[in-house]
Structure formats: C-alpha cells, structure tokens
Amino acid sequence: MPEIGEVARIVHFLRKHCANKKISNILIQEDNIVYGKVGTSASAFQKAFTxxxxxxxxxxxxxxWLEMEGKQHPVMHLGMTGWIKFKNDDTSHYYRKPEDENKPQEWPPRFWKFILQLEDDGNEIAFVDxxxxxxIRVVEAEAEELRNTTPLRENGPDPVIDKDILTEAWLEEKLKSKKVPVKALMLDQANISGIGNWVADEILYQARIHPEQYSYTFSSAQISALHKAMMDVCGTAVAVxxxxxxxxxxxxxRYRWDKGKKDKNILPNGDKIVHxxxxxxxxxxxxxxxxxxxxVAGDVESADEVSEDAAESPEEEATPKKAKATKAKSKKAAATAKDEDMEVVKPKRSRTTKRKAGTNEEDAGAAVKSEEEEAKPVKKRQTKATKAEETNTTKTKTEQNDIKTEDTEGSTRRRSGRLSGKGV
Incomplete structure (x- = not known):
C-alpha cells in the first residue's frame, strides 16, 4: 500500500506538472465504488473541475489533494493499488518489471478512473486503480480549511508536516492512553497519519521495540527512541x-521481503528476520x-509464526478468534479429565458428543445420566456376544429332552394318566 513516502512522491510530480495550470478537459469512467463510496460520482468530479x-x-x-481556485477541491486516497500516472513522465519505476524498464508506458493506462488534460500542454494525468x-471525492471548503473537514480531520497528525504537534510528549500521552499493541496503534490513521506496514516495521526496528508490546508499558527512554525513529524514518522516506x-x-x-525463502531474511550482520x-x-x-x-499481545512460537494458544493478552483485549480457540481448548481438557475420572468407554463418549453444549447444570445432569446408562452399552454388547452360545445351549437341551421323551414314552404317558386321575 502506498504510504507516507509514496504519497509524497505523487504530490511532488503533481506540483511539477500541474501547479498553476488550467484543466481544459476531464475524461471520466463512472465507478460506484471509487467515487460512490464517498458520496461523489465521476460526472460530479468532471463538472466541478473542468x-x-x-x-x-x-x-x-x-x-x-489538488488545491484549486474556488471552494471545491479533489481529495484522494490511493488505497492498496492506486497511483497517479503522467503521460510524459514515469513516476512509478519501482512498479514496473525489470524487462519493461525501457518500454514506453501504455497510454491511456489500464484501470484509469479519470484523465486530466491540461490547457496548452501535451501532458495528461491519470488516476489508476x-x-x-x-x-476520490469532491470536498467543498476554503483551501486553508481543508484539513478541518472530513476526511482529513478524522486523521491524526502527519510526522513530517506536523512536527510541532507530534512531539515526544504528545506521543507519550497517546501511548499511555491506549491498551493495544504498539504497532496496531501506529497503523491506525486516527492516531498518526501516513504510517503503514513497512514504515511501522522500520520505525520499531530502529527503536529496538517489539511490535506486540502494549503501548502503555514503555519507559520514557523507549518512547524517546520511538519518537526519534518515527521522525527519522518518515522524514527520510519523504525526502527521497x-x-x-x-x-x-x-x-x-531492504531485506524484509524474502519471507519463507530458505537462508534468506538475514541482515548483513547475520541477524535473522522473522515474521x-x-x-x-x-x-x-x-x-x-x-x-x-x-x-505483549502474543508470543512468537517459532521463527515464522505466532502461537495463538500461547497468547498472554488481557481478557478484554483478546480477539474473538483467540477467545474461541481458548474456549475450545478448555472444553477439550475438561472432557479429557471427565473421561479419565469416570472411565467412560468409547461408545458412550461418541454418543454424548452429539449432544449440544448447554449450561453447567445441563452438563452435570448429562454426566449423571451417563453414569446411570453406563452399563447399557456393555450389556448390549454382552447379549450380542453370548447370543449364539445361548442358542446353541437351548438347542442342545431341546435335543436331549426329545431323546429322553422317546426313551420314556410309556412311563410319561402313565404318569400323565395318574396325574389326570388324581386331579379329578
């Protein structure tokens, strides 16, 4: 994402090619996201500045932004991949592939949203994304009041143009007022304007500060180092x-971009870079x-990853994902302990896992019920295991009785007769 230094590059070339020049024509492409998300349209932009x-x-x-004559001004944000291109100048050499360095740039460029054509000038300026x-929005205000209007007023001070505001004392007060990882605080544009991912990492490295450490935990010496690094890194990025x-x-x-590559991500002095x-x-x-x-918000489990289970963040600062993982882990541990105490056989545990999670009382009741029914699965297995044996035993007894009946048929008949007579 273009950060404070990249935006400074755009502003430099806009001043070089556009200052004190009139816009003779504007080519537009309607886009209900780039314009529409901020309450503007391409046609309104065209009408306002032609x-x-x-x-x-x-x-x-x-x-x-471009400071225009009158009270309407275009205020722009490049997002992740936005850029300003000039027909007669190449502002983005580091975006081009090495094999394309000597090739003329395509015009009009792909993905353009507007093209400004300047009066008495063959140059053209395109916004691409x-x-x-x-x-891209149209803001109505006096030029000197632009920073007091939305969206600029919702953003924090700029480390380069607001040095009188972003002092060491101001930074200390800001850090102490928050309970977030220091890098998260720096990335929030409502706190400080212009700092993005690589700039924040550079500042923290130069200040010898870990990005996960909570903002309110730093000493005065650490805050002083952080402030100095912020001014130096941002100032240098803008200057060049x-x-x-x-x-x-x-x-x-210079060395941070080889994540995941073997024997890479190493500084010239041998220090390893991890992510x-x-x-x-x-x-x-x-x-x-x-x-x-x-x-800190979490601990590094290995060289290239963070362990969410080992996070030491306060309960109120834990992310939903971490909370969910901790809860699942606790349930699993409790279930393991319960199984060990009750010596529950596997079939019973597989049946109970289908039950939806409930309150503590419901869980306790379910545990008692499981104890009462513990023998049932075993009894069923015993019945199945002995069914064939019992069938064979019954069959054998029946056969023996048949043989006995055949051998004593006469005796049995006489006994039956005597019993019948006695009964009468």
Missing part, C-alpha cells in the same frame, strides 16, 4: 520520494534486538 486552475498539491499522511480500493535505492543500507526495509501477525498485518522483526520488556 476549466478550473490547479494552484498546488498537498498531503496529509496517505491523503493528498486495479483493485478499486482507492477513493520513497526511492528504496536511496534508503540507508542499515534499514530493515509474525500483529494488528492483522504481517510484521518483520529482528528478535535479537527487538526484545519484549512489558506485556
């Missing part, structure tokens, strides 16, 4: 317009230097 003069281009974190997660070839050789960003999930995002860390010094 024939208007562009005065400047500005940025706050991941948002950027393959995944349609970008947002996010050209990664100009990043310092010591930056984690884990924090705040819903894959994080790259260097365990040797990023130690946990306070409460």
């Amino acid at each position: 024939g208007k003069k562009i005065l400047d281009a500005k940025q706050q974190g991941k948002y950027f 393959p995944r349609r997660l970008a947002r 317009l996010s050209d990664s070839s100009k990043f310092p050789e010591t930056w984690l960003m 884990l999930k924090v705040g819903g995002r894959t994080s790259a860390i260097v365990p040797r230097v990023q130690k946990k010094t306070g409460k």
